[in-house]
Amino acid sequence: MKSLIKEFSKGITVLNPTFGLILGLCPTLAVSTSLFNAVGMGVAATFVLVFSNLIISALRNFIPARIRLPSYIVIIATFVTVCELGIKAYLPGLSKSLGIFIPLIVVNCIIMARAEAFASRNRILPSIFDGLGMGVGFTLGIAIIAFIRELLGSGSIAGIGLLKSNEFILVMILAPGALLTMGLLIALSRLMGLTKR
């Protein structure tokens, strides 16, 4: 049990995908314009991470080493498609605002990296917890960025307006704001010693 908690918590702290490993940047920056979008993206990626880790770990003794990467891609792409169709059916608004970044979860480096580095070498239960921890870490990272950008860029938190229209900086929800926020947050997490350099 203790080791499972360790697998879970490392994705949130030391090996945080967003600020520590600096993986999966494209969706992190592109969909962090509002908290709602960010959490939606995080949950979708977590779903794919947990299930692809589960299946890859279960099949780790059957997949030949030489064709392991294409096999992982097919498994991951399957869950991404499930996720894409599910979001399109039940949350059409979210599907519209995330756009092509839902199918692009396939090429999110976090998922491939965990499949290769963890799920292909460990038993099923630790792999699920690893996927869950990484997913939660990713969601947390993207939500922090979205919180800052949404507050400064459109003056609201999760859609609830807080600031008057002359008090916020529009550029924060545009592309430059994302890059700036990300750079400053990584520097901050290094300065505070939260993640390894």
Add this chain to the structure above:
Amino acid sequence: MEISRIISIAISMVFINNFILSKFLGLCPFLGVSRRTQAAFSMGIAVIFVMVFSALLTSLIYAFVLVPLNIVYLRTIFFILIIAAFVQLIEMVIRKKSPALYKALGIYLPLITTNCAVLGVAILNINEFFVPGAPVYAGILYSIIQAFFAGIGFCVALLLMSGIRERLEFTDTPISMKGIPVAFIVAAIMSLAFMGFSGFKL
């Protein structure tokens, strides 16, 4: 098939909707290989090449396999497999035919498979040019053109960034800002500059 549409695709992909600086596609290689100009140039050329050919292959497969068989919902799986297989093939051909080129591009080729810009342009092409009712052959042509100019835009941003980063190494940056964080700040300023193009319309 109009010239004005081609020009507007070109300007949009290179400047207005630059893949890296305004759409955030392909950020990992943008930060990973922008330390040296030479490496950045090789990566840029490899990306243009792979993007154009995978756009051709994916649009052909979409128009002549997925749509007739009514399995459009499988496009993500198909596209990523096509791209992965194509990149593998290119790597094998280059290694056999031109060892010099392999040495220059070799390590970047496998990285391209997980470059979201390549899959991104394939999906964008389908969303934009393959709406029901649009002529298929024009769609394929526009897809290739869009992929080519998206690749050029990627290459331009990568080269600009590598030029800046080569000089950044000699500056006195605070320890926690060194490397990736300061690269993000530079990218933010570049992206701000590219926003100047956004009023541009044909």
